[in-house]
Amino acid sequence: MKNSFKTFALSALGLIACSCTNNQVEVTPGTPVFSNFTYTGQDAVYDKNPLGTDEFYSPILQGCYPDPSICKKGNDYYLVCSSFAINPGVPIFHSTDLVNWKQIGHVLDRPSQLKVEDTGISAGVYAPTIRYNANNDTFYMITTEFAGGFGNIIVKTKDPMQGWSDPIKLNFEGIDPSIFFDDNGKAYIVHNDAPKKALYEGHRVIKVWEYDVEKDQVIPGTDKVIVNGGVDIKKKPIWIEAPHLYKKDGKYYLMCAEGGTGDMHSEVIFISNSPKGPFKPAPENPILSQRHLNADRPDKVDWAGHADLVEGPDGKYYGVFLAIRPNEQNRVNTGRETFILPVDWTGTFPVFEGGMEPLKAKLKMPAGVTNQTGQNGYFPNGNFTFTETFPSDTLDYRWVGVRGAREKFISVSPDGLAITPYDVNIKVALPTSTLFYRQQHLNFTATTTMNYIPRSEKDLAGITCYQSESFNYVFGVTKKGEDYVLVLQRTEKGNSTVLASVVVKEPRPILLQVKAVGDQYTFNYSEDGTTFQPITEPVSGDILSTNVAGGFTGAMIGLYATAGNDAI
Known part of the structure; x- marks a missing residue:
């Protein structure tokens, strides 16, 4: 790799x-x-918030590391981000504790995988999802590559440390694909797509397909719209996207971003008895957002959304997501960064702890973790x-x-x-x-x-x-x-x-x-x-x-x- x-x-x-x-x-x-x-x-927020021995900073990846996705195998966590026209593409990080991260390379690191030579900076590779399939001991990374004639693609590996396969082009339109492996061996892909007839600007749908793991292709004719518009179509929600499927306690959960990846960004959650729906929204949505807060709050973090969930080393759930830290003119020069929060999933629905409150610069570490960021090859954060x-x-x-x-x-x-x-x-x-x-x-x-x-x-x-x-x-x-x-x-x-x-x-x-x-x-x-x-x-x-x-x-x-x- x-x-x-x-x-x-x-x-x-x-x-x-x-x-x-x-x-x-x-x-x-x-x-x-x-x-x-x-x-x-030299950011003042870090000078004002020195770390205690049991604390770490969020964002965990500062700068342009947007659209994070995370998975685990055993004690190993892997995280990927969008890269757009950056070459090599899709940076990938490894951790054993969700605090200390090492970049182990890039998923798309050779010409056969990445063809972005003639595209604008914000085209190229969008919204990757990384997943581990325990049924065949294989990692998958699925994404949309708006260049080189690719579209939606998937790559695989037995070991993320050793490089990834050439892309397999998938036979569906839309963006933001995510793959889900059920414990019965079946697999599904969910993604953002255009509705048959748009009712308003920003009207989108979430589709699901059955996926043939042997042929590495969606099964024709199995596609189905499982979310139309968003949580409540009567309110004309915009840009339902970045969907992820999860299974917990026999129930299926669909988590999506809603509101567009700007100052109305949020994360919402749905539940079903089947990965193909019907999906019912949680009674309290969104479960993560900063859009409703005072615009003049100090050390502002904004635009939170586009999240992914994983179980942590302490048995507690955590969510990675993008957000931004604007400057004093409310300008966004560092771009969309990767943040993390603990998630309370003791009830029916997951809830980001503090996700609806002003986001703080530092968090408590999972029990037993030592903060080594910036040391021993681990990615630095803070100043x-x-x-x-x-x-x-x-x-x-x-x-x-x-x-x-x-x-x-x-x-x-x-x-x-x-x-x-x-x-x-x-x-x-x-x-x-x-x-x-x-x-x-x-x-x-x-x-x-x-x-x-x-x-x-x-x-x-x-x-x-x-x-x-x-x-x-x-x-x-x-x-x-x-x-x-x-x-x-x-x-x-x-x-x-x-x-x-x-x-x-x-x-x-x-x-x-x-x-x-x-x-x-x-x-x-x-x-x-x-x-x-x-x-x-x-x-x-x-x-x-x-x-x-x-x-x-x-x-x-x-x-x-x-x-x-x-x-x-």
Whole structure:
């Protein structure tokens, strides 16, 4: 499963001739080498809420890790998230206690599984569900891939640590598929679909199919609508989606998101005597939402929904779900993140504990668990520092590409990370030569050291703060005449403006830094390796917000190179 970057001799590729003194690397013109990257989160909510010895933070996955799904086999838990046009696709995490998580790779990590090269950032892979089938000791991941002619697909494995099969295309329309394995050996798929006749904007239905486990295909003619519109069709509910089936005490439960994945988002629950219905809504719905709360509450968490349930190591149920942490301007730059709550299922219906109250930054751990987040290879949360020196043998799974695979434009050696620039720039819906790290805090500082010699005004390398191909900032070095010029370009709705530029000496090395304090982003640089200065006054992070740019992803910070620059 693990993607290991073999050591590339960059000198053999003509990218680096030698390592030089004074922190300089002799580079081939047009090819930047990034020798380090440091990201530090500085959110006040974590300073105000230090952890006790029996506590942990939620979200458990900060930044753009939306639409979580979870399953267990024995003492092992596996969690996956949507990845849209990010490459590789569907990050997968492992835990034994629901608190400490290690990323073990990506489910869709090779070209035969992931074909998102020509799609917008918010298309691609939506709403995966991961399940373990005890009847045949096999894990399944089912999702919708809006690209490459795939549609709804399923992949399988006996061991999530060892990689997944090629996709099997499923013969039904709609989105958000989820698979359920009954204890009698039968299987079912539920998903969101369009009604035969829409009664209002946002009217959707939930369908169920019987699934042939031997043939890995839905059984033709077995489809049935089990929810029309939502909990109460008379109230015109919108976007019933993300369905999951469960079985407990002989009853079948259908849990869905309702209200759209924005400020009306919620989670609702239904019950039946059969996986094919009829399903009756719980008397108290929703069971999770933040939509009814005071909009001006402190340390606000919002948009909660799109949940999945699992039994915890202490025998208690837990639910993972997406939510957002907006900044002081109510903008959503970190995107939809993965949160967790305990679930009370001692009664007929599951209820998220505290799920209808303002969500808190920290929770009590399951009994007997030690918090190791940020240590021993476990994913960090809260405020933390991530430092990358680009070793020659591996690259952290948190580094991703968009549309195109990382391996096609990067090379790693003890000197750092070299990016071979593509002829297209960041504003196209095509693979770009950019290595991305998700923004994980409202307040952060990200700094990189770059050795680079642009050849002409068509060359540029540096940092990008990226919401999409149509909304982004580019902060990098190019050439104008005989001068090396550092520029800051803002792109909004596809229209670009250079906000500032400054002549710099030969940029070997130059330190580039972006610092965000809520909605205010400052782009700094240092030519002496010590003293930073801003290229201009702080600029708004509005274009990096999901609720300004649209779509479903959070902002990312990219190490970027292009031979198709237009920022001059």
